[in-house]
Amino acid sequence: MATRVFWSLIALLLIASPILQVVRCQSDEDVAATEVVEGSDLGIVGDDTQVFGDGAFGPAPGVDTICVFPKNAARLVPAGEETELLVGLHNEGESALKVVAIHASLHLPFDHQMFVQNLTLQEFYNASVPVSAQATFPYVFVVSKYLQPGTFDLVGTIVYEIDQQPYQNVFYNGTIEVIEAGGFLSIESVFLVTLGAALIGFLGLWAYGQIQQFSKKTKKPAKVEVGTGTTAADMDEWLQGTAYAQSLSSKSKKKK
Numbered sequence: 001m002a003t004r005v006f007w008s009l010i011a012l013l014l015i016a017s018p019i020l021q022v023v024r025c026q027s028d029e030d031v032a033a034t035e036v037v038e039g040s041d042l043g044i045v046g047d048d049t050q051v052f053g054d055g056a057f058g059p060a061p062g063v064d065t066i067c068v069f070p071k072n073a074a075r076l077v078p079a080g081e082e083t084e085l086l087v088g089l090h091n092e093g094e095s096a097l098k099v100v101a102i103h104a105s106l107h108l109p110f111d112h113q114m115f116v117q118n119l120t121l122q123e124f125y126n127a128s129v130p131v132s133a134q135a136t137f138p139y140v141f142v143v144s145k146y147l148q149p150g151t152f153d154l155v156g157t158i159v160y161e162i163d164q165q166p167y168q169n170v171f172y173n174g175t176i177e178v179i180e181a182g183g184f185l186s187i188e189s190v191f192l193v194t195l196g197a198a199l200i201g202f203l204g205l206w207a208y209g210q211i212q213q214f215s216k217k218t219k220k221p222a223k224v225e226v227g228t229g230t231t232a233a234d235m236d237e238w239l240q241g242t243a244y245a246q247s248l249s250s251k252s253k254k255k256k
């Protein structure tokens with residue numbers, strides 16, 4: 001019985017893993033508002049805008065990119081809140097380039113074909129990088145507040161033009177950790193901790209029962225010695241007809 005309970009808890013723990021859970025993702029229309037950042041000409045538009053680059057074109061020669069999560073080395077992304085990253089672009093090509101847009105998407109870590117969410121598309125209207133120069137571009141995105149906490153793959157792309165020819169570079173293709181906004185522990189984390197504590201308790205009870213059964217099997221029964229004493233009547237019956245019995249009889253007659 002204890003073994004069945006143990007394996008049932010293991011199965012429940014695996015089912016509760018965030019990788020196996022179905023991700024509910026709904027678009028937030030309030031993120032689609034357009035905003036202007038001081039000192040640059042850029043706009044933030046919603047998911048209904050056409051995404052630049054479908055993989056038909058690649059990076060231009062001599063153009064390199066790098067991505068940094070400022071003050072966020074662990075790459076923690078609160079669901080439903082803004083997260084900022086910086087995209088560095090270095091132009092070592094033969095011509096100046098014009099940055100068109102930055103966009104990103106979320107995927108399940110074990111299969112990139114399983115799409116989770118298309119993130120914000122950020123367009124740039126007047127951003128160019130001369131030859132032998134480098135520039136940094138901010139990118140702010142928001143994952144859906146309905147997204148279950150867990151590990152996901154973020155794929156970010158920057159799109160640019162050189163002599164009106166479109167190119168794109170993947171500046172980030174790695175994992176991020178989506179967490180619940182405003183809390184250190186998610187409901188799922190509390191559930192897993194509680195389940196783990198219950199599992200440890202059941203294992204302790206099972207081990208205690210096994211030890212008790214083993215000690216009962218190995219304990220030797222105490223030896224009980226049975227005495228060989230006899231009663232006086234049995235002794236008299238055993239000595240009847242012997243010389244000792246006759247001497248005792250004669251002695252008793254003389255006393256009388």
